[in-house]
Amino acid sequence: MSSRKSMKSNNNLLGIIMLVFIILLIIATIFASRYFTSENKIKQIFENGSNLSFFIVITNENKKVTNSVVLFYNTKTNRISVTYILPKTYIKFNKFGFSTIENIFVNKINHEEILNGVGKLLNQKISHYLFLKDKNFIRFVDMIGGVEIYTNEVTLPSNNIFYPSGLFHLDGDSALQYIQVQLKDENAYNQLKRMSNFFRGLLRIKNDFKENYTHEIISNYIYKLFETNLLVNDSLIIYQEIQNRFEKDIKDYSENMINIILYGDKKLVENDYVYLPKNNGNWIRSEVKDALSILEKSDISVSANKPIVQILNGTNSDGLAARTKRYLESFGFDVINIANANRNDYENTLVVIRNSEPNARKLASLIRCQRIVRDESDESGNYDVTLILGTDFDGKFVRN
Numbered sequence: 001m002s003s004r005k006s007m008k009s010n011n012n013l014l015g016i017i018m019l020v021f022i023i024l025l026i027i028a029t030i031f032a033s034r035y036f037t038s039e040n041k042i043k044q045i046f047e048n049g050s051n052l053s054f055f056i057v058i059t060n061e062n063k064k065v066t067n068s069v070v071l072f073y074n075t076k077t078n079r080i081s082v083t084y085i086l087p088k089t090y091i092k093f094n095k096f097g098f099s100t101i102e103n104i105f106v107n108k109i110n111h112e113e114i115l116n117g118v119g120k121l122l123n124q125k126i127s128h129y130l131f132l133k134d135k136n137f138i139r140f141v142d143m144i145g146g147v148e149i150y151t152n153e154v155t156l157p158s159n160n161i162f163y164p165s166g167l168f169h170l171d172g173d174s175a176l177q178y179i180q181v182q183l184k185d186e187n188a189y190n191q192l193k194r195m196s197n198f199f200r201g202l203l204r205i206k207n208d209f210k211e212n213y214t215h216e217i218i219s220n221y222i223y224k225l226f227e228t229n230l231l232v233n234d235s236l237i238i239y240q241e242i243q244n245r246f247e248k249d250i251k252d253y254s255e256n257m258i259n260i261i262l263y264g265d266k267k268l269v270e271n272d273y274v275y276l277p278k279n280n281g282n283w284i285r286s287e288v289k290d291a292l293s294i295l296e297k298s299d300i301s302v303s304a305n306k307p308i309v310q311i312l313n314g315t316n317s318d319g320l321a322a323r324t325k326r327y328l329e330s331f332g333f334d335v336i337n338i339a340n341a342n343r344n345d346y347e348n349t350l351v352v353i354r355n356s357e358p359n360a361r362k363l364a365s366l367i368r369c370q371r372i373v374r375d376e377s378d379e380s381g382n383y384d385v386t387l388i389l390g391t392d393f394d395g396k397f398v399r400n
Contacts, residue, residue: 042234046241049076051292055118056130058137058176063105066134066180067195070118070126074295075241078250081258081291082199083122083284084192089264090274091281093117100274111229121277123285124292131227138172140225145212146171147201149178150350150373151194156183165342166388167350167371170198188275189261196259200374203253209246215239252372256357258291260284306334307359310386313338314346320389327396328387331366336382346390349398356384363387369398 045052051072058067070083087102094116096109104114111129119126132140141147147170154163161181163174170178179195182188206212218239219232230238245251262284264275277284309328313321321338328335351364353374363385364372375386392399 042230042237046075046237049074051075051295052128052238053124053126054128054130055115055126056132057101058132058134058179059105060134065102065104068101069195069199070122072124072292072295073253074292077295077298078245078253079256079258079295079298080203080253081260081288081295082196083260083262083288083291084195085118085262086188086192086264086275088188088272088274089262090267090269090276091117091121094120098269100272121281121284122288124288128230129228130230132225134176136225138176140222141170141172141175143222143225145206145208147175147198148204149197149201150352150375151178151197152375154178154181154183154194156181166346167348167373170201189263192261196261197374199259200254200257203257205242205246205251205253207251209251210243213239213243254374255361255372258294260287260291306332307356307362308382308384309333309335309363310337310339310354310381310383311335312341312386312388314341314344314349314388315391315393316344317391320393320395323395324387324389324393328363328366333363341388346388347392349390349393350388352386352388354381354383354385360385367393367397368400370400 042052051074053073054071056069056071057065060066065087068085068087070085072081074080085101087100089101090098091101092098093104093109093113095113096107099107099109101118109117115126115129148167149170150167151163151165153165154161156162159181161177163178175198179191179198181194182191215236218235223232223235228235263278265278266273267276268274311321311324311328321340325335325338348371349367349369351360351367351369351372353360353372357374361372364370367387390398
């Protein structure tokens with residue numbers, strides 16, 4: 001009798017063990033399937049030369065979104081489009097209803113629905129999200145050695161904030177402050193233009209990239225700063241692809257970058273001013289569609305007209321701008337204005353993109369200038385490019 005009970009007990013135990021084993025096997029199969037599907041998907045995107053897409057946000061300690069962008073990267077042409085979205089933009093999320101971008105986490109909208117909602121706004125599928133707490137954003141910028149930007153002057157004396165016009169190096173704290181500061185009585189979209197300046201600097205890969213970044217640093221440090229649906233191995237694949245391009249001297253992903261600002265109509269909704277996408281979102285959908293079409297084109301045509309140049313002397317060397325004018329005109333550039341810069345202590349020569357990025361890069365190539373920046377102000381004038389001469393310019397070339 002006891003022998004039968006023992007056998008029955010053993011059979012029950014064996015059954016439980018088998019059941020647990022089957023459950024674990026199913027879980028492992030599901031996990032492996034998701035893991036390899038994700039990995040293969042990223043590899044396939046690069047192999048097919050299609051687009052990677054990301055919704056990127058920064059949040060504060062109250063879980064409110066302070067900055068948000070959608071980035072598309074064409075893996076064939078290596079061109080990028082970034083759409084900048086005000087946190088107060090008010091859009092529909094299918095199951096939840098309407099919410100501002102600012103409150104997506106406060107309202108506990110799940111990640112999949114966030115991607116679907118923003119994707120529907122742009123009429124494009126967005127596959128990945130990268131969410132950063134502001135303290136992790138600071139760590140990230142410091143970890144990559146800061147970001148060099150070109151900016152108009154930003155001043156807010158009451159908060160002891162001052163960023164001079166020109167080239168400026170941002171560490172983590174100053175980068176967060178720069179992209180989030182709201183100046184008195186300024187247009188809300190100016191903050192998005194500063195975000196654009198930051199991304200342009202971020203997308204220029206530094207010369208020490210290979211020495212300072214390894215698989216271990218990416219997986220053990222940088223990856224862990226983000227909340228994302230990318231797996232660790234996904235991030236390593238992307239890192240390896242960037243490294244492969246770096247070895248082919250592809251370093252500046254801001255080149256021919258397309259910047260789009262999502263404009264909206266300011267309305268009072270539930271006692272809060274929000275921005276409703278213009279024309280029910282049809283305008284931004286058209287802009288993004290056109291941008292993605294351009295991303296697929298690797299060749300950007302250069303105007304047959306002479307590049308129109310302004311030269312500003314940023315040194316105390318008298319006559320440098322006039323001599324440079326004669327030099328550039330011998331190569332077919334049309335220099336229509338020379339003057340002194342806003343100061344005479346520029347150490348580095350700058351090529352500032354105005355109305356023609358191809359012509360600006362043509363000039364930069366001629367004088368061997370690596371610092372190419374874009375002026376996002378509305379005062380581009382009639383110039384294709386402005387050349388600000390620094391003390392590193394010898395009259396013909398920039399001494400690197």
